[in-house]
Amino acid sequence: MLKRVIFCFVLVGLLIPSYLMAGSVTARGQAAIVNNDKAMARDKAIEDALRRAVEQVVGTMVSSESKTKDFQLIEDNIYTHSKGYVESYKIVSEKVEDNVYIVDIQADVSSGKIEGKLKAIGIALSRKGKPRVMFLISEQNVGQENPSYWWGTTASVSDIGIVENTMINIFQKNGFTVIDRQAVSGKIKVKDAYRVASLSSDAAKSIANQTDAQIVIFGQAIAKSLGNQPIGTSPDSPKYPTASANMSVRALNTDNGEIIATATGEHVYPHPSEISAGNNALKMAAEKVSNQLIDGIMEKWNQELSGGQMVSIDITGVDDPGFLSEFKNFLTQQVRGVQGVQIRKFKKPDASLDIDYKGKGQDLGLELSGKKIGKSVLEVTDMQQNSVKIKVTKGGK
Known part of the structure; x- marks a missing residue:
């Protein structure tokens, strides 16, 4: 009975995304009629229309830039297999006309399948320089009085919980490079104020910045017992220990x-063993959250690649507010890719600016290095x- 219940949940989970992720588009396809073979031309015109629907x-x-740079990659992996991405x-x-x-067709194209393939071939990931990821996830299973987290006092740096291990596997399968915290544990010094299960953004940033991680994923996962719950709808359905896991994370x-x-x-899971119910609930919740987080990232x-991203500039050695005005004009008028500049703060001799920039911070840094204002x-x-x-510096020195 339990297997049937779980199978039904899995089956529903598999069916819904395909339906929800299909978008309807219209497209036109054309093909020349050769040797008066209209049937062949019609088939090719339909193929052309399907391709154009997928292209949309x-x-x-x-981004248009990525489509240009990665044309062959997208061509080989997506466009040449257009039929596979069209639901109907x-x-x-x-x-x-004129031989x-x-x-003209109306096609339901699976954006979910396309997104999955784009992830698999690492388009956005490649354009972002494949940033390294670190995880800071506290975990509390059924029967545990307190959460366990390696940066505190309740676990060692070698302990990897169910949630973190699940998330690492999913992120690695999607092309992310994950920091091995055991390898860098000697570099990490955690302040006493940060030895808590619920980390603030500043705390997570402080810990991760002691490694070479560009992204830190932090949050909490808690599994609680729901007691014995029926696993079916009939009055004589057996009751199993059931656990509910809840997660909340940020990147x-x-x-x-x-x-x-x-x-x-969140995920609810029944099992003859209460601990196993908690383990499985945590694992399933971690899978959901990982995929949701990757989609968000x-x-x-993709928004940044097609438009711009925020790059912060911290400057030291500024002795005059007039320099900031000159620097702002230089950025907007002479640096390619700069779409906007906001002076965030100035307190002599330091200043901070936010730049709306179409590119990576490293690209902007190389562009600015050695320039004179x-x-x-x-x-x-x-x-x-x-x-x-x-x-x-003044006078070139």
């Missing part, structure tokens, strides 16, 4: 502290994915 959906997910289609109209067969850029994505999830990255020279002292640090 890809266009909403990938119907011919709206068809006609022949060309023309077909944060370690260089500028920006929240990239958030995710929450990819959505954010009046009699001042920009010396780039640090470049990260989303931040640049600059020292201003």
